[in-house]
Amino acid sequence: MLGIIGPIFFMLLFIIGISVFLHFVPLGLWISAIAAGVRVGIVTLVGMRLRRVPPAKIVLPLIKANKAGLDVTVNQLEAHYLAGGNVDRVVDALIAAHRAEIPLPFQRAAAIDLAGRDVLEAVQMSVNPKVIETPIVAAVAKNGIELKVKARVTVRANIDRLVGGAGEATVLARVGEGIITTVGSSVDHKDVLANPDHISKTVLAKGLDAGTAFEILSIDIADIDVGRNIGAELMTDQAEAEKRIAQAKAEERRAMAVANEQEMKAYTQEMQAKVVEAQAEVPHALSIALREGRIGVMDYYNMNNITADTQMRETISKSGPAVANPSTESKEPRR
Structure with a gap:
């Protein structure tokens, strides 16, 4: 038994040694x-x-x-x-x-x-350029019309600038900025619609790939849509704001006029009260003047006649010119 175990043990050791x-x-x-x-x-x-x-x-x-x-x-x-x-x-x-x-x-x-x-992808992109599609970029021309532009940017990897160079997001942001600048400098949106390649040439001439890991080969305008009339909307909003300001100022003036009117009414009532008070003192003053002999009885009657005559004149002036009574008109005799 021991003679069999020995060779098996050495065989296991040999197998383990070979495996190691x-x-x-x-x-x-x-x-x-x-x-x-x-x-x-x-x-x-x-x-x-x-x-x-x-x-x-x-x-x-x-x-x-x-x-x-x-x-x-x-x-x-x-x-x-x-x-x-x-x-x-x-x-x-x-x-x-x-x-x-x-x-x-x-x-x-x-x-x-x-x-x-x-x-590996960078090398493949150097051989086979990649097309990057920008999101829809909204820009407004000088005449106030909004244009929605979508572009396709063909880029090739720049091996020398892959380390430390900006990525695709920077390229897309710069292209979008160039589109907005080009459309915004156009006098009429119809010029952009008629010559969309003007955007490509202008943006491509700006050297947007500087500092990036790519080399821009071409910028092609894929789609242009006419959006809102931003200029008209801004003018409408401005007019509405000016209208509200004018209404507020008019309301302020009306409130001030109402306040002045109320103040004048109060002042008029106060003066009328003082006049009534003064008129109430007149008989007492007359009685004192008669008693002290400063005026005579005839003077008093003359003053009453003047007062009556004044009241009559005021009544006639308020009633207007007298209308002739048709019953008193003379009638022509019948023949």
Whole structure:
């Protein structure tokens, strides 16, 4: 029994040792690299295992790059992997750039990838430009008519400005600003409708791609719609506001007139009260004057006659001219 257990134990140890050796020494990748003509030492592969770098993610892209004729080393790929980059995507971008004859060194491709941009998509966009459609941009011409413009911007990735360059949102914002400026400087909206290419030429001449990660190839106006008459609406609103101001001022003047009228009525009533009070004192003053002999009886009668004559004249003036009584008119005798 003991004689059987010993060989089995040594066989298990041998199997475990072979498994550990094959884990740290990927012979399959080493043989594949040699077959592809890529020089990768066993020590290098073991070092990748110790540095916790999957050898397959380094060796396979290295083989791909070598077959494409690129000068890429193991240390470059491993350093990019340890920095958190996508090695396979960088190698694919380098191969695509090499095929399209676009100058793209490994350092720049790695920097673009580490910056968070898709370097392969950027290379593909350099070969095949991308069309970006702007949202509807509302602009108002000088005659007050609103125009709703939609444009298509054809851009190509600028490899040299991918690191630190602005993205698509900046390009769209600048194009929208250029459309608003161009339409706003037009005297009549009909000029814009007749020559929509004027917008494209004006906006394209402004150099809107400065500081961005793209190169603007063309700006094409896709659609123009006539919107509201903003000028007329503003004039209507202004007229309505002026009307309300005038009504408020008129109401203020009316209130002041009513207040003045009430004040005058109160003043008139006060004066009438004083007149009545003064008239009430007249008989008493006359009696005192008669008693003291300052006026005579005839003077008093003359004053009453004058007063009666004045009242009669006032009555006649109020009643108007006398109308002749038709009964008193003379009639002609019959013949």
